[in-house]
Amino acid sequence: METLQIKDWHAHVYFDTASTEAAQALREKIEKNFTIEMGRFHEKPVGPHPRFSYQVAFKNEQFEPLLSWLTLNRGDLTVFIHPNTGHDLEDHRDRAIWMGRQEPLVLDIFTKGN
Numbered sequence: 037m038e039t040l041q042i043k044d045w046h047a048h049v050y051f052d053t054a055s056t057e058a059a060q061a062l063r064e065k066i067e068k069n070f071t072i073e074m075g076r077f078h079e080k081p082v083g084p085h086p087r088f089s090y091q092v093a094f095k096n097e098q099f100e101p102l103l104s105w106l107t108l109n110r111g112d113l114t115v116f117i118h119p120n121t122g123h124d125l126e127d128h129r130d131r132a133i134w135m136g137r138q139e140p141l142v143l144d145i146f147t148k149g150n
Contacts, residue, residue, distance in 0.1 A: 042119040045099060047092040048085055050114040058111055066092060070102060084128055084141040110135055
């Protein structure tokens with residue numbers, strides 16, 4: 037059996053037109069409080085994500101401080117967190133952590149052509 041390792045993590049902050057301002061404010065706070073890689077601010081569904089979102093890429097050693105901080109600071113925004121092991125379907129479907137309302141992901145993008 038393959039031994040999986042978590043290379044790093046992604047958090048995806050979900051928002052819509054009504055919560056765009058809150059999502060932008062949270063993004064600014066994340067950038068102020070963490071040395072972290074921020075993805076583009078997508079005002080449309082992208083990839084497996086069913087809502088507007090932006091990605092926060094972070095290292096294993098940032099897991100506890102970032103998730104603790106998000107727990108206290110995300111407000112009403114939904115945050116989807118997953119590890120990156122190289123197995124995208126399982127990472128998004130089976131290993132995810134949700135803060136806020138869980139959303140159905142578009143998982144067939146990971147199985148098309150297989």
